[in-house]
Amino acid sequence: MPLVAGVDSSTQSCKVVVRDAETGALVREGRAPHPDGTEVDPGAWWTALRAAVDAAGGLADVAAVSVAGQQHGMVCLDDAGAVVRPALLWNDTRSAGAAADLIEEAGGGETGRRFWADAAGSVPVASFTATKLRWLARHEPANADRVAAVCLPHDWLTWRLAGAPGLDALRTDRSDASGTGYWSPRTGQYRTDLLERAFGRVVRVPTVVGPAEPAGHLAPGVLLPGPDSGGGSPGYRNPPGDPSPGSRTGPLLGAGAGDNAAAALGVGARPGDVVVSIGTSGTVFAVAGAPAADPAGAVAGFADATGRFLPLVCTLNAARVLDATARMLGVDLDRLGELALAAPPGADGLVMVPYLEGERTPDRPTASGSVHGLTLHASTPAHLARAAVEGMLCALADGLDALLAQGATAERIILVGGGARSAAVRRIAPQVFGRPVVVPPPGEYVADGAARQAAWLILGGAAPPDWAVTGAEEYADTPVPAIRARYAEAQPHVLDRVAASSSPPASV
Ligand SMILES: Nc1ncnc2c1ncn2[C@@H]1O[C@H](COP(=O)(O)OP(=O)(O)O)[C@@H](O)[C@H]1O
Numbered sequence: 001m002p003l004v005a006g007v008d009s010s011t012q013s014c015k016v017v018v019r020d021a022e023t024g025a026l027v028r029e030g031r032a033p034h035p036d037g038t039e040v041d042p043g044a045w046w047t048a049l050r051a052a053v054d055a056a057g058g059l060a061d062v063a064a065v066s067v068a069g070q071q072h073g074m075v076c077l078d079d080a081g082a083v084v085r086p087a088l089l090w091n092d093t094r095s096a097g098a099a100a101d102l103i104e105e106a107g108g109g110e111t112g113r114r115f116w117a118d119a120a121g122s123v124p125v126a127s128f129t130a131t132k133l134r135w136l137a138r139h140e141p142a143n144a145d146r147v148a149a150v151c152l153p154h155d156w157l158t159w160r161l162a163g164a165p166g167l168d169a170l171r172t173d174r175s176d177a178s179g180t181g182y183w184s185p186r187t188g189q190y191r192t193d194l195l196e197r198a199f200g201r202v203v204r205v206p207t208v209v210g211p212a213e214p215a216g217h218l219a220p221g222v223l224l225p226g227p228d229s230g231g232g233s234p235g236y237r238n239p240p241g242d243p244s245p246g247s248r249t250g251p252l253l254g255a256g257a258g259d260n261a262a263a264a265l266g267v268g269a270r271p272g273d274v275v276v277s278i279g280t281s282g283t284v285f286a287v288a289g290a291p292a293a294d295p296a297g298a299v300a301g302f303a304d305a306t307g308r309f310l311p312l313v314c315t316l317n318a319a320r321v322l323d324a325t326a327r328m329l330g331v332d333l334d335r336l337g338e339l340a341l342a343a344p345p346g347a348d349g350l351v352m353v354p355y356l357e358g359e360r361t362p363d364r365p366t367a368s369g370s371v372h373g374l375t376l377h378a379s380t381p382a383h384l385a386r387a388a389v390e391g392m393l394c395a396l397a398d399g400l401d402a403l404l405a406q407g408a409t410a411e412r413i414i415l416v417g418g419g420a421r422s423a424a425v426r427r428i429a430p431q432v433f434g435r436p437v438v439v440p441p442p443g444e445y446v447a448d449g450a451a452r453q454a455a456w457l458i459l460g461g462a463a464p465p466d467w468a469v470t471g472a473e474e475y476a477d478t479p480v481p482a483i484r485a486r487y488a489e490a491q492p493h494v495l496d497r498v499a500a501s502s503s504p505p506a507s508v
Protein backbone atom coordinates (compact mmCIF):
# COMPACT_ATOMS: atom_id res chain seq x y z
CA MET A 1 0.00 0.00 0.00
CA PRO A 2 2.32 2.83 -1.14
CA LEU A 3 1.19 6.29 -0.06
CA VAL A 4 1.33 9.47 -2.14
CA ALA A 5 0.79 13.13 -1.27
CA GLY A 6 -0.85 15.95 -3.18
CA VAL A 7 -0.53 19.66 -2.40
CA ASP A 8 -2.84 22.49 -3.44
CA SER A 9 -1.08 25.82 -2.94
CA SER A 10 -4.06 27.97 -3.89
CA THR A 11 -4.83 31.63 -3.44
CA GLN A 12 -6.25 31.49 0.08
CA SER A 13 -4.56 28.45 1.60
CA CYS A 14 -2.35 25.40 1.25
CA LYS A 15 -3.97 21.96 1.49
CA VAL A 16 -2.20 18.61 1.68
CA VAL A 17 -3.74 15.17 1.25
CA VAL A 18 -2.07 11.80 1.75
CA ARG A 19 -3.75 8.95 -0.13
CA ASP A 20 -3.30 5.29 -0.91
CA ALA A 21 -1.71 5.23 -4.37
CA GLU A 22 -3.66 2.21 -5.59
CA THR A 23 -7.16 2.85 -4.23
CA GLY A 24 -7.06 6.60 -3.71
CA ALA A 25 -8.37 6.17 -0.14
CA LEU A 26 -7.77 9.27 1.99
CA VAL A 27 -5.30 8.53 4.79
CA ARG A 28 -4.81 11.99 6.30
CA GLU A 29 -4.85 15.69 5.41
CA GLY A 30 -3.82 19.14 6.62
CA ARG A 31 -4.12 22.79 5.70
CA ALA A 32 -2.70 26.23 6.52
CA PRO A 33 -3.77 29.72 5.47
CA HIS A 34 -2.03 32.06 3.01
CA PRO A 35 -1.78 35.81 3.51
CA ASP A 36 -4.29 38.10 1.79
CA GLY A 37 -3.33 40.30 -1.10
CA THR A 38 -2.48 40.05 -4.77
CA GLU A 39 1.28 40.44 -4.17
CA VAL A 40 2.76 37.77 -1.92
CA ASP A 41 6.25 36.76 -0.76
CA PRO A 42 6.63 33.15 -1.98
CA GLY A 43 8.23 32.44 1.40
CA ALA A 44 4.71 32.63 2.86
CA TRP A 45 3.64 29.74 0.61
CA TRP A 46 6.64 27.73 1.76
CA THR A 47 5.83 28.41 5.41
CA ALA A 48 2.18 27.41 4.81
CA LEU A 49 3.21 24.27 2.92
CA ARG A 50 5.43 23.18 5.81
CA ALA A 51 2.60 23.86 8.29
CA ALA A 52 0.04 22.00 6.14
CA VAL A 53 2.40 19.02 5.73
CA ASP A 54 2.93 19.02 9.48
CA ALA A 55 -0.85 19.11 10.08
CA ALA A 56 -1.14 16.16 7.67
CA GLY A 57 1.28 14.10 9.76
CA GLY A 58 4.39 14.62 7.63
CA LEU A 59 5.57 12.97 4.44
CA ALA A 60 8.06 10.48 5.88
CA ASP A 61 6.05 7.50 4.62
CA VAL A 62 5.06 8.70 1.13
CA ALA A 63 6.59 7.44 -2.09
CA ALA A 64 5.84 10.53 -4.19
CA VAL A 65 4.55 14.09 -3.86
CA SER A 66 3.08 16.44 -6.47
CA VAL A 67 2.33 20.12 -6.03
CA ALA A 68 -0.55 21.90 -7.76
CA GLY A 69 -0.95 25.63 -7.40
CA GLN A 70 -2.66 28.86 -8.36
CA GLN A 71 -1.75 29.59 -11.98
CA HIS A 72 0.16 32.44 -13.63
CA GLY A 73 1.81 34.07 -10.56
CA MET A 74 5.18 35.65 -11.47
CA VAL A 75 8.01 34.33 -9.28
CA CYS A 76 11.28 35.96 -10.33
CA LEU A 77 14.61 34.53 -9.14
CA ASP A 78 18.09 36.04 -9.29
CA ASP A 79 21.32 34.25 -10.19
CA ALA A 80 21.66 32.88 -6.65
CA GLY A 81 18.10 31.53 -6.62
CA ALA A 82 16.74 34.26 -4.33
CA VAL A 83 13.30 35.75 -4.96
CA VAL A 84 13.72 39.19 -6.59
CA ARG A 85 10.41 40.72 -5.39
CA PRO A 86 7.08 39.47 -4.03
CA ALA A 87 5.15 37.42 -6.59
CA LEU A 88 2.38 39.15 -8.52
CA LEU A 89 -0.62 36.82 -8.44
CA TRP A 90 -3.14 35.85 -11.13
CA ASN A 91 -5.67 38.30 -9.64
CA ASP A 92 -3.32 41.31 -9.59
CA THR A 93 -4.61 43.63 -12.30
CA ARG A 94 -1.79 46.20 -12.40
CA SER A 95 -0.51 44.66 -15.65
CA ALA A 96 -3.78 45.31 -17.57
CA GLY A 97 -2.05 48.10 -19.53
CA ALA A 98 0.83 45.75 -20.38
CA ALA A 99 -1.70 43.24 -21.75
CA ALA A 100 -3.22 45.95 -23.96
CA ASP A 101 0.28 46.99 -25.13
CA LEU A 102 1.23 43.42 -26.08
CA ILE A 103 -1.94 43.11 -28.19
CA GLU A 104 -1.31 46.50 -29.79
CA GLU A 105 2.32 45.64 -30.63
CA ALA A 106 1.12 42.46 -32.35
CA GLY A 107 -1.04 44.46 -34.76
CA GLY A 108 -3.82 45.59 -32.44
CA GLY A 109 -7.51 44.70 -32.36
CA GLU A 110 -8.58 41.45 -33.99
CA THR A 111 -5.12 41.01 -35.62
CA GLY A 112 -3.27 41.34 -32.32
CA ARG A 113 -5.65 39.08 -30.44
CA ARG A 114 -5.53 36.44 -33.15
CA PHE A 115 -1.71 36.57 -33.12
CA TRP A 116 -1.59 35.74 -29.41
CA ALA A 117 -4.39 33.15 -29.54
CA ASP A 118 -2.53 31.31 -32.34
CA ALA A 119 0.93 31.69 -30.79
CA ALA A 120 0.26 31.07 -27.09
CA GLY A 121 -3.29 29.68 -27.02
CA SER A 122 -4.67 32.73 -25.19
CA VAL A 123 -5.12 36.46 -25.66
CA PRO A 124 -3.12 38.36 -22.98
CA VAL A 125 -4.98 39.64 -19.92
CA ALA A 126 -3.52 41.01 -16.69
CA SER A 127 -3.52 37.53 -15.14
CA PHE A 128 -0.91 35.99 -17.44
CA THR A 129 2.78 35.85 -16.49
CA ALA A 130 3.93 37.50 -19.74
CA THR A 131 2.01 40.68 -18.94
CA LYS A 132 3.43 40.76 -15.41
CA LEU A 133 6.95 40.51 -16.83
CA ARG A 134 6.21 43.42 -19.16
CA TRP A 135 4.94 45.42 -16.17
CA LEU A 136 8.13 44.61 -14.23
CA ALA A 137 10.37 45.64 -17.14
CA ARG A 138 8.57 48.99 -17.46
CA HIS A 139 7.96 49.86 -13.79
CA GLU A 140 10.79 48.25 -11.82
CA PRO A 141 13.80 48.17 -14.17
CA ALA A 142 16.27 47.57 -11.32
CA ASN A 143 14.36 44.46 -10.25
CA ALA A 144 13.94 43.40 -13.88
CA ASP A 145 17.72 43.58 -14.37
CA ARG A 146 18.24 41.10 -11.50
CA VAL A 147 15.93 38.44 -12.94
CA ALA A 148 17.77 35.28 -14.00
CA ALA A 149 14.77 32.93 -14.07
CA VAL A 150 10.99 33.18 -13.93
CA CYS A 151 8.73 30.42 -12.70
CA LEU A 152 5.24 29.86 -11.31
CA PRO A 153 4.06 29.18 -7.74
CA HIS A 154 3.89 25.39 -8.16
CA ASP A 155 7.27 25.27 -9.96
CA TRP A 156 8.91 27.22 -7.16
CA LEU A 157 7.44 25.03 -4.39
CA THR A 158 8.48 21.84 -6.20
CA TRP A 159 11.98 23.29 -6.51
CA ARG A 160 12.05 24.17 -2.80
CA LEU A 161 10.97 20.62 -1.96
CA ALA A 162 13.92 19.42 -4.05
CA GLY A 163 16.20 21.55 -1.87
CA ALA A 164 16.45 24.54 -4.25
CA PRO A 165 19.23 22.80 -6.15
CA GLY A 166 20.13 25.44 -8.76
CA LEU A 167 18.14 27.20 -11.45
CA ASP A 168 18.74 24.40 -13.97
CA ALA A 169 16.64 22.14 -11.76
CA LEU A 170 13.45 24.23 -12.11
CA ARG A 171 10.65 22.07 -13.48
CA THR A 172 7.07 22.71 -14.56
CA ASP A 173 4.31 20.89 -16.43
CA ARG A 174 2.26 21.55 -19.58
CA SER A 175 -0.81 22.85 -17.77
CA ASP A 176 0.96 25.62 -15.88
CA ALA A 177 3.37 26.43 -18.76
CA SER A 178 0.28 27.05 -20.91
CA GLY A 179 -0.80 29.92 -18.65
CA THR A 180 2.40 31.91 -19.03
CA GLY A 181 1.78 33.47 -22.45
CA TYR A 182 5.15 32.22 -23.74
CA TRP A 183 4.48 28.50 -24.23
CA SER A 184 2.50 27.06 -27.11
CA PRO A 185 -0.09 24.37 -26.24
CA ARG A 186 -0.23 23.51 -29.95
CA THR A 187 3.49 22.68 -30.33
CA GLY A 188 4.28 21.87 -26.69
CA GLN A 189 7.31 24.21 -26.88
CA TYR A 190 8.32 27.47 -25.26
CA ARG A 191 8.02 30.56 -27.45
CA THR A 192 11.12 32.39 -26.26
CA ASP A 193 10.37 35.03 -28.89
CA LEU A 194 7.18 35.87 -26.94
CA LEU A 195 9.11 35.94 -23.68
CA GLU A 196 11.55 38.38 -25.26
CA ARG A 197 8.67 40.40 -26.71
CA ALA A 198 7.17 40.72 -23.22
CA PHE A 199 10.27 41.16 -21.06
CA GLY A 200 12.85 42.54 -23.48
CA ARG A 201 15.20 39.58 -23.05
CA VAL A 202 15.11 35.85 -22.58
CA VAL A 203 15.55 34.51 -19.03
CA ARG A 204 15.69 30.95 -17.77
CA VAL A 205 12.35 29.12 -17.57
CA PRO A 206 11.58 25.74 -15.98
CA THR A 207 11.96 22.59 -18.06
CA VAL A 208 8.52 21.18 -18.92
CA VAL A 209 8.23 17.54 -17.85
CA GLY A 210 5.52 15.14 -19.01
CA PRO A 211 2.43 14.33 -16.92
CA ALA A 212 3.85 11.12 -15.40
CA GLU A 213 7.52 12.08 -15.40
CA PRO A 214 9.53 12.96 -12.29
CA ALA A 215 10.58 16.51 -11.46
CA GLY A 216 13.22 15.40 -8.93
CA HIS A 217 13.32 14.01 -5.40
CA LEU A 218 12.25 15.42 -2.05
CA ALA A 219 15.46 16.66 -0.42
CA PRO A 220 16.28 15.04 2.93
CA GLY A 221 15.39 17.21 5.91
CA VAL A 222 13.80 19.98 3.88
CA LEU A 223 10.47 19.63 5.73
CA LEU A 224 11.86 18.89 9.18
CA PRO A 225 10.76 21.26 11.94
CA GLY A 226 13.33 23.94 12.60
CA PRO A 227 14.39 27.29 11.28
CA ASP A 228 12.80 28.06 7.95
CA SER A 229 14.97 29.82 5.44
CA GLY A 230 11.83 31.57 4.13
CA GLY A 231 11.34 32.54 0.54
CA GLY A 232 13.87 35.26 0.14
CA SER A 233 17.20 33.50 -0.13
CA PRO A 234 17.08 29.74 -0.11
CA GLY A 235 20.52 29.59 -1.71
CA TYR A 236 21.75 26.45 -3.34
CA ARG A 237 21.77 23.21 -1.37
CA ASN A 238 23.79 21.41 -4.05
CA PRO A 239 27.10 22.74 -5.29
CA PRO A 240 26.61 25.32 -8.05
CA GLY A 241 26.89 23.57 -11.37
CA ASP A 242 25.25 20.38 -10.09
CA PRO A 243 21.91 20.43 -11.90
CA SER A 244 20.48 17.35 -10.17
CA PRO A 245 17.06 18.25 -8.79
CA GLY A 246 17.78 17.34 -5.19
CA SER A 247 18.78 14.08 -3.59
CA ARG A 248 18.32 10.96 -5.69
CA THR A 249 17.02 8.88 -2.80
CA GLY A 250 14.02 10.69 -1.25
CA PRO A 251 10.41 10.37 -2.38
CA LEU A 252 9.83 11.30 -6.01
CA LEU A 253 8.49 14.73 -6.91
CA GLY A 254 5.85 14.82 -9.64
CA ALA A 255 5.59 17.43 -12.37
CA GLY A 256 2.72 19.13 -10.53
CA ALA A 257 0.08 21.19 -12.33
CA GLY A 258 -1.96 24.36 -12.42
CA ASP A 259 -4.78 24.09 -9.93
CA ASN A 260 -7.57 23.82 -12.50
CA ALA A 261 -5.84 21.01 -14.40
CA ALA A 262 -5.28 19.25 -11.07
CA ALA A 263 -8.98 19.66 -10.19
CA ALA A 264 -9.89 18.01 -13.51
CA LEU A 265 -7.65 15.10 -12.55
CA GLY A 266 -9.04 15.05 -8.99
CA VAL A 267 -12.68 14.77 -10.04
CA GLY A 268 -11.84 12.39 -12.89
CA ALA A 269 -13.24 14.76 -15.55
CA ARG A 270 -13.61 13.14 -18.97
CA PRO A 271 -14.53 14.49 -22.40
CA GLY A 272 -18.15 15.72 -22.22
CA ASP A 273 -17.71 17.04 -18.67
CA VAL A 274 -17.57 20.73 -17.84
CA VAL A 275 -16.12 21.54 -14.43
CA VAL A 276 -17.25 24.74 -12.68
CA SER A 277 -14.93 25.63 -9.82
CA ILE A 278 -16.00 28.26 -7.29
CA GLY A 279 -12.87 29.20 -5.34
CA THR A 280 -11.23 32.62 -5.12
CA SER A 281 -11.49 32.49 -8.91
CA GLY A 282 -14.50 31.15 -10.75
CA THR A 283 -13.47 28.80 -13.52
CA VAL A 284 -15.37 26.87 -16.17
CA PHE A 285 -13.35 24.31 -18.08
CA ALA A 286 -13.50 21.14 -20.14
CA VAL A 287 -11.15 18.30 -21.04
CA ALA A 288 -10.53 18.49 -24.80
CA GLY A 289 -8.63 16.51 -27.38
CA ALA A 290 -7.38 19.57 -29.30
CA PRO A 291 -6.04 22.98 -28.25
CA ALA A 292 -8.40 25.98 -28.24
CA ALA A 293 -7.49 29.38 -29.67
CA ASP A 294 -10.21 31.98 -29.02
CA PRO A 295 -9.29 35.36 -30.54
CA ALA A 296 -12.17 36.95 -28.61
CA GLY A 297 -10.13 36.18 -25.50
CA ALA A 298 -12.90 34.73 -23.32
CA VAL A 299 -11.58 31.16 -23.49
CA ALA A 300 -7.97 30.50 -22.55
CA GLY A 301 -6.49 27.62 -24.54
CA PHE A 302 -4.65 25.83 -21.73
CA ALA A 303 -3.15 22.33 -21.68
CA ASP A 304 -4.26 19.78 -19.06
CA ALA A 305 -2.33 17.47 -16.74
CA THR A 306 -2.77 14.27 -18.76
CA GLY A 307 -1.47 15.21 -22.21
CA ARG A 308 -4.77 16.67 -23.43
CA PHE A 309 -6.10 20.23 -23.35
CA LEU A 310 -8.16 22.36 -20.97
CA PRO A 311 -10.06 25.26 -22.58
CA LEU A 312 -10.98 27.48 -19.63
CA VAL A 313 -12.87 30.64 -18.74
CA CYS A 314 -11.87 32.41 -15.53
CA THR A 315 -13.58 35.13 -13.50
CA LEU A 316 -11.83 37.07 -10.75
CA ASN A 317 -14.92 37.11 -8.52
CA ALA A 318 -16.39 33.91 -7.14
CA ALA A 319 -16.41 32.61 -3.53
CA ARG A 320 -15.25 35.95 -2.17
CA VAL A 321 -18.43 37.58 -3.48
CA LEU A 322 -20.21 35.42 -0.92
CA ASP A 323 -17.63 36.29 1.76
CA ALA A 324 -18.05 40.01 1.04
CA THR A 325 -21.86 39.86 1.03
CA ALA A 326 -21.90 37.90 4.28
CA ARG A 327 -19.63 40.58 5.76
CA MET A 328 -21.93 43.38 4.57
CA LEU A 329 -24.92 41.61 6.10
CA GLY A 330 -23.08 40.72 9.31
CA VAL A 331 -23.82 36.99 8.97
CA ASP A 332 -21.79 33.82 8.44
CA LEU A 333 -21.75 31.84 5.18
CA ASP A 334 -24.38 29.35 6.32
CA ARG A 335 -26.79 32.14 7.24
CA LEU A 336 -26.03 33.89 3.94
CA GLY A 337 -27.12 30.72 2.14
CA GLU A 338 -30.33 30.48 4.18
CA LEU A 339 -31.13 34.11 3.39
CA ALA A 340 -30.48 33.58 -0.35
CA LEU A 341 -32.84 30.64 -0.43
CA ALA A 342 -35.51 32.66 1.39
CA ALA A 343 -35.77 35.17 -1.50
CA PRO A 344 -37.51 34.28 -4.78
CA PRO A 345 -35.56 33.39 -7.95
CA GLY A 346 -34.51 36.66 -9.58
CA ALA A 347 -34.58 38.43 -6.18
CA ASP A 348 -37.55 40.53 -7.34
CA GLY A 349 -35.33 42.28 -9.86
CA LEU A 350 -32.34 42.98 -7.60
CA VAL A 351 -29.11 42.25 -9.51
CA MET A 352 -25.53 42.21 -8.26
CA VAL A 353 -22.79 42.60 -10.87
CA PRO A 354 -19.98 41.19 -8.74
CA TYR A 355 -16.84 42.85 -10.13
CA LEU A 356 -15.37 43.38 -6.65
CA GLU A 357 -11.78 42.89 -7.84
CA GLY A 358 -12.22 44.24 -11.35
CA GLU A 359 -12.95 41.46 -13.83
CA ARG A 360 -11.02 39.26 -16.25
CA THR A 361 -13.91 37.75 -18.24
CA PRO A 362 -15.24 40.06 -19.52
CA ASP A 363 -11.99 42.04 -19.58
CA ARG A 364 -12.87 44.88 -17.17
CA PRO A 365 -9.79 45.13 -14.94
CA THR A 366 -10.72 48.52 -13.46
CA ALA A 367 -14.41 47.83 -12.84
CA SER A 368 -16.10 47.69 -9.44
CA GLY A 369 -19.24 45.83 -8.42
CA SER A 370 -22.77 47.21 -8.61
CA VAL A 371 -26.20 46.50 -7.23
CA HIS A 372 -29.08 47.35 -9.57
CA GLY A 373 -32.86 47.32 -9.31
CA LEU A 374 -33.21 48.45 -5.69
CA THR A 375 -36.79 48.91 -4.60
CA LEU A 376 -38.32 49.23 -1.14
CA HIS A 377 -39.67 45.70 -1.48
CA ALA A 378 -36.31 44.20 -2.51
CA SER A 379 -34.28 46.05 0.16
CA THR A 380 -33.90 43.06 2.46
CA PRO A 381 -30.91 40.94 3.52
CA ALA A 382 -32.49 37.94 1.76
CA HIS A 383 -32.77 39.78 -1.57
CA LEU A 384 -29.15 40.98 -1.38
CA ALA A 385 -27.93 37.48 -0.47
CA ARG A 386 -29.85 36.00 -3.40
CA ALA A 387 -28.55 38.69 -5.79
CA ALA A 388 -24.96 37.89 -4.74
CA VAL A 389 -25.33 34.16 -5.41
CA GLU A 390 -27.17 34.74 -8.68
CA GLY A 391 -24.72 37.43 -9.92
CA MET A 392 -21.71 35.23 -9.24
CA LEU A 393 -23.40 32.30 -11.02
CA CYS A 394 -24.53 34.46 -13.98
CA ALA A 395 -20.89 35.44 -14.65
CA LEU A 396 -20.01 31.72 -14.68
CA ALA A 397 -23.00 30.93 -16.92
CA ASP A 398 -21.64 33.49 -19.41
CA GLY A 399 -18.34 31.59 -19.19
CA LEU A 400 -20.14 28.33 -19.89
CA ASP A 401 -21.70 29.86 -23.02
CA ALA A 402 -18.27 31.02 -24.22
CA LEU A 403 -16.83 27.54 -23.66
CA LEU A 404 -19.70 25.88 -25.56
CA ALA A 405 -19.25 28.40 -28.40
CA GLN A 406 -15.66 27.13 -28.70
CA GLY A 407 -16.94 23.59 -29.30
CA ALA A 408 -17.05 22.12 -25.78
CA THR A 409 -19.95 19.84 -24.91
CA ALA A 410 -21.57 19.79 -21.48
CA GLU A 411 -23.09 16.37 -20.94
CA ARG A 412 -22.40 16.82 -17.23
CA ILE A 413 -21.60 19.93 -15.19
CA ILE A 414 -19.49 19.20 -12.12
CA LEU A 415 -19.45 21.83 -9.36
CA VAL A 416 -16.36 22.00 -7.08
CA GLY A 417 -14.38 24.52 -4.99
CA GLY A 418 -15.06 26.10 -1.59
CA GLY A 419 -18.19 27.87 -2.89
CA ALA A 420 -19.78 24.51 -3.79
CA ARG A 421 -20.02 23.88 -0.04
CA SER A 422 -22.89 26.41 -0.01
CA ALA A 423 -26.33 24.77 -0.24
CA ALA A 424 -27.65 27.96 -1.84
CA VAL A 425 -25.04 27.81 -4.61
CA ARG A 426 -25.81 24.15 -5.27
CA ARG A 427 -29.58 24.76 -5.44
CA ILE A 428 -29.53 28.02 -7.41
CA ALA A 429 -26.93 26.85 -9.97
CA PRO A 430 -29.39 24.68 -12.00
CA GLN A 431 -31.82 27.61 -12.22
CA VAL A 432 -29.11 29.89 -13.60
CA PHE A 433 -27.23 27.39 -15.79
CA GLY A 434 -30.47 25.90 -17.13
CA ARG A 435 -29.06 22.41 -16.55
CA PRO A 436 -28.58 20.04 -13.62
CA VAL A 437 -25.25 20.12 -11.78
CA VAL A 438 -23.38 17.22 -10.21
CA VAL A 439 -21.69 18.00 -6.89
CA PRO A 440 -19.07 15.57 -5.57
CA PRO A 441 -18.80 15.32 -1.77
CA PRO A 442 -16.95 18.29 -0.21
CA GLY A 443 -13.24 17.68 -0.69
CA GLU A 444 -9.91 19.06 -1.83
CA TYR A 445 -10.05 18.05 -5.48
CA VAL A 446 -6.99 20.06 -6.55
CA ALA A 447 -4.82 18.37 -3.92
CA ASP A 448 -6.46 15.05 -4.86
CA GLY A 449 -5.52 15.60 -8.51
CA ALA A 450 -1.93 16.29 -7.51
CA ALA A 451 -1.92 13.10 -5.41
CA ARG A 452 -3.34 11.13 -8.33
CA GLN A 453 -0.53 12.45 -10.52
CA ALA A 454 1.99 11.33 -7.87
CA ALA A 455 0.36 7.87 -7.87
CA TRP A 456 0.60 7.73 -11.67
CA LEU A 457 4.29 8.57 -11.38
CA ILE A 458 5.05 5.59 -9.13
CA LEU A 459 2.55 3.09 -10.58
CA GLY A 460 3.27 3.88 -14.24
CA GLY A 461 0.86 3.07 -17.06
CA ALA A 462 -0.62 5.00 -19.94
CA ALA A 463 -3.22 6.75 -17.77
CA PRO A 464 -3.53 7.80 -14.13
CA PRO A 465 -4.81 5.10 -11.76
CA ASP A 466 -8.59 4.77 -11.47
CA TRP A 467 -9.65 6.51 -8.29
CA ALA A 468 -13.42 6.43 -8.06
CA VAL A 469 -15.12 9.62 -6.84
CA THR A 470 -18.24 8.29 -5.12
CA GLY A 471 -21.17 9.96 -3.43
CA ALA A 472 -21.75 12.77 -5.96
CA GLU A 473 -25.24 14.30 -5.77
CA GLU A 474 -27.21 15.74 -8.66
CA TYR A 475 -29.08 19.03 -8.21
CA ALA A 476 -31.80 19.74 -10.77
CA ASP A 477 -34.42 22.48 -10.98
CA THR A 478 -36.58 24.34 -13.47
CA PRO A 479 -34.42 26.85 -15.39
CA VAL A 480 -35.23 30.52 -14.71
CA PRO A 481 -33.98 32.38 -17.84
CA ALA A 482 -35.21 35.70 -16.42
CA ILE A 483 -32.30 35.68 -13.96
CA ARG A 484 -29.71 35.85 -16.75
CA ALA A 485 -31.78 38.21 -18.86
CA ARG A 486 -31.95 40.76 -16.05
CA TYR A 487 -28.22 40.27 -15.29
CA ALA A 488 -27.37 40.87 -18.97
CA GLU A 489 -29.27 44.17 -18.77
CA ALA A 490 -27.39 45.28 -15.65
CA GLN A 491 -23.92 43.90 -16.46
CA PRO A 492 -22.53 46.73 -18.64
CA HIS A 493 -23.42 49.38 -16.05
CA VAL A 494 -20.57 49.47 -13.56
CA LEU A 495 -18.27 52.20 -12.26
CA ASP A 496 -14.48 52.08 -12.27
CA ARG A 497 -12.81 51.46 -8.96
CA VAL A 498 -11.46 54.33 -6.85
CA ALA A 499 -8.20 54.01 -4.90
CA ALA A 500 -8.81 52.32 -1.54
CA SER A 501 -8.42 54.46 1.56
CA SER A 502 -5.28 53.57 3.50
CA SER A 503 -6.99 53.84 6.88
CA PRO A 504 -9.30 51.02 7.99
CA PRO A 505 -13.03 51.86 8.26
CA ALA A 506 -14.10 53.02 11.71
CA SER A 507 -15.75 50.18 13.60
CA VAL A 508 -19.52 50.45 14.00
N1 LIG B 1 -20.08 26.67 3.52
C1 LIG B 1 -19.62 27.55 2.63
N2 LIG B 1 -20.47 28.37 1.97
C2 LIG B 1 -20.03 29.25 1.07
N3 LIG B 1 -18.73 29.41 0.77
C3 LIG B 1 -17.84 28.65 1.39
C4 LIG B 1 -18.22 27.68 2.36
N4 LIG B 1 -17.09 27.07 2.80
C5 LIG B 1 -16.06 27.66 2.15
N5 LIG B 1 -16.51 28.61 1.32
C6 LIG B 1 -15.73 29.52 0.44
O1 LIG B 1 -14.64 28.86 -0.10
C7 LIG B 1 -13.68 29.84 -0.44
C8 LIG B 1 -12.35 29.16 -0.53
O2 LIG B 1 -12.47 28.18 -1.55
P1 LIG B 1 -11.22 27.44 -2.13
O3 LIG B 1 -11.71 26.61 -3.27
O4 LIG B 1 -10.48 26.77 -1.03
O5 LIG B 1 -10.39 28.71 -2.65
P2 LIG B 1 -8.92 28.79 -3.24
O6 LIG B 1 -8.65 27.43 -3.83
O7 LIG B 1 -9.01 29.87 -4.26
O8 LIG B 1 -8.00 29.16 -2.13
C9 LIG B 1 -13.78 30.93 0.60
O9 LIG B 1 -13.74 32.20 -0.01
C10 LIG B 1 -15.16 30.67 1.24
O10 LIG B 1 -16.02 31.74 1.02
Ligand SMILES: O=C(CO)[C@@H](O)[C@H](O)COP(=O)(O)O
Binding pocket: 010, 011, 012, 069, 070, 071, 072, 090, 127, 179, 258, 259, 260, 279, 280, 281, 282, 283, 312, 314
Ligand atom coordinates in the same frame (compact mmCIF):
# COMPACT_ATOMS: atom_id res chain seq x y z
O1 LIG C 1 -6.05 32.30 -12.96
C1 LIG C 1 -6.67 31.26 -12.80
C2 LIG C 1 -6.95 30.36 -13.93
O2 LIG C 1 -6.52 30.87 -15.16
C3 LIG C 1 -7.16 30.91 -11.43
O3 LIG C 1 -8.04 29.83 -11.46
C4 LIG C 1 -5.97 30.65 -10.52
O4 LIG C 1 -5.38 29.43 -10.90
C5 LIG C 1 -6.36 30.72 -9.06
O5 LIG C 1 -7.10 29.64 -8.63
P1 LIG C 1 -7.87 29.50 -7.22
O6 LIG C 1 -6.97 29.88 -6.14
O7 LIG C 1 -9.12 30.31 -7.30
O8 LIG C 1 -8.20 28.03 -7.17
